[in-house]
Amino acid sequence: MGREVLLKIEGLRIEGRAGEGWTEIVKGIDLTLHKGEVLGLIGESGAGKSTVGLAAMGFARDGCRITGGSILFDGIDLRQAPEAERRALRGKRIAYVAQSAAASFNPAHKLIDQYCETPVIHGVMSREQAEKDATDLYRRMQLPDPEGIGFRYPHQVSGGQLQRAMTAMAMACRPDLIIFDEPTTALDVTTQIEVLAAIRDIVRQSGTAAIYITHDLAVVAQAADRIKVLLRGDEVEEAETRQMLDAPREDYTKSLWAVRSFARAEQPPATDAPILSVQNVSAAYGKVPVLDDVSFDIHAGRTIAVVGESGSGKSTAARVITGLLPPSSGTVMFDGKPLPPALKGRTRDQLRQVQMIYQMADTALNPKLKLRELIGRPAQMYLGLQGKALETRIRDLLDLIELDPDTYIDRLPGELSGGQKQRIGIARALAAEPKIIICDEVTSALDQIVQEGILKLLNRLQDEFGLAYMFITHDLATVRAIADDVVVMQRGRVIEQGPKAQMFTPPHEPYTELLLSSVPEMDPDWLTRLLANSRAAMGT
């Protein structure tokens, strides 16, 4: 390398509080970062990535403590340095960009006020200079209206723009090191590209070193010079990006690489009558139209993926099918008969046939009810099971979703991991013995390995019970893995629909093309190529 070392972490050990005692969550990590270098830190949830990232600032979260090792930042030992000295470094020489910019900005202050706070406090520049500098950085981050955007409040700016504004804020004092903690995870594929490109450019131009934390390999491959893989607080391996992608050494790394390889067996085209048919449905929230003449069919035993970015109306379509939002025109047919438009008009059996699994298992499961009641209630209500029969059914369902009944039946949702909670969501839907399950972004809040487990489970259950799935997602990799039919939606309309094979072969509608090209690939040159292509397209 030959370059100057900026950050050197040796034998870092961090413990987290677990009930009465402490458990080690980072078990002796070494990390070296040179000036101007970008290091990718990847691993599944609970690998300790964020904890290591924060430790690079000499910081431990509440309920965590650093117990061993040394953290040397440009010759300063952050563990020994007094708190005042560490605080002087933070924001000025080391900056942090959090996963959710929407949650990290103070909603009560304008963007530019929040931008100016750090440089003014650290005495780097005056308020006027800082404002000028902010405009300049906003321009370099390719934010629209760089002169005016700073004077808006966080809620007046889109999620992708906020994330870029946050990165600009981190750059305010021209730090030597920026820590990016999953900066694009919460964004749409199309928005993710813009943010990723902006982050990569600004880091390269200013020669800032960065630690880029993510669970998405394809994303880290675009930005990082080197990649370090973590597993349960231990290092698995570390290598240059290209070498890591081409020839991973460890089995665990290979398994991470192979996650996206799961695919459902090809199904022959559907010939039977659809189990559910959405016919020329239009719907509106008050006066705002959201769905415009939408039609598609769902067949038994098949998966239909409804794709589109946020605001395209895909979740609204699900609300119309379930009866939460009666359509303004058009009908939903179930098994050849029209379903009453509103929830109140439907019989208990009609309700039973269509079940829903939600994106956020955290908010979809009542935190105060035990799994026994969460899963048991639909079985009790729809199928009239009581006492022993109900108990047996709950245990069978837990077995189906691969959770041990004896261990889990009396637990609360808060005692489960994210993937396990999502499995409970699946069990609750299954308990009603439905014909159709609507899956609303069920995997987007989960990391890749857990995602794969959920997709495999859904696939197995589909084969076992002949279920029909309506899979709402913005993630085309998931579509590739499990869909039979695809519906592409944009601004409340169906742009394109057909069997999966047809959808993934050109020619595409321009919007489908954009969605398809936005899915990150495991190729370090993918983003560069994509941006070059889109610039060329704009030039012509």
Next chain:
Amino acid sequence: MGFAASVIFGLAALFAIAWALRTGARATFSGQARSLAHDIPLTASFGLLVIAIYTFVAIAAPILAPFPEREIVGGQFQAWSAAHPLGTDRIGRDMLSRLIYGARNTVGIAFATTALAFVVGAILGLWAALVGGWLDQALSRFVDALMAIPALIFSLLLLTIFGTSVLTLILVIAAVDATRVFRLARAVAQGIVVMDYIEAAKLRGEGSWFLIRREILPNAMAPLVAEFGLRFCFVFLAISSLSFLGLGIQPPTADWGSMVKDNATLITFGDVTPLLPAGCIALLTVAVNFVVDWQLHRASGLKEQ
């Protein structure tokens, strides 16, 4: 001097008994009850002990009290003696007996009132938040209108209209307090009804009563429990002030609030007797709040730092 020392000694003794009982419970019980006994802080076991003593005194009042509640058994304002351990009041009734009967009247009425206010206020509040729309508007504006009238004047008005029996007293104070509980329950529930699990339950076809009882209430419990402790103390104050104005618990029924008022002159002579009923109120409210804090801690899932 002797009085202050005996108060401190008495409290210390209560804490010691509470500690001993908790240790005993940990040793005897098994299973769920044992883990409950293990978690309980000393303050909460003290609170439970005090509540248990009050309950016992209230129930067993006729057995414990040396004299009847309303009978004149001696001279006016007699000093503490063997026959009348706490002396007599201004018309010669035994203080100790009245203190014991007061537990029955004051605590019983205050508890019934708070409980009623909570049942009515919480159910209506949760229902309004769940259903929303015109029902929410109608209930909320009605409650606003009630809250706009000063509570004491409103209670006086109602008591004047409906007469001053114990039942009307309970109903009137409960109605006034229920408006505050309604506000709180509605505000808490509004944050809960937007969650996906409520939508999931609605999609399942659950009725309003199930949604309120099983889906919303368990999640709204923590703030409601905390409010219960506070309200309970306020109801004491409300009853006392109404008694002071002559519309509360009617003489000759013993009531701690009016006992303080009736015997207040004694304080000028350096006699602490009138402070005893006040002390009984204070001790109970502290005990109730200790238990409420503990329940709040459990319900909100907060962990000791």
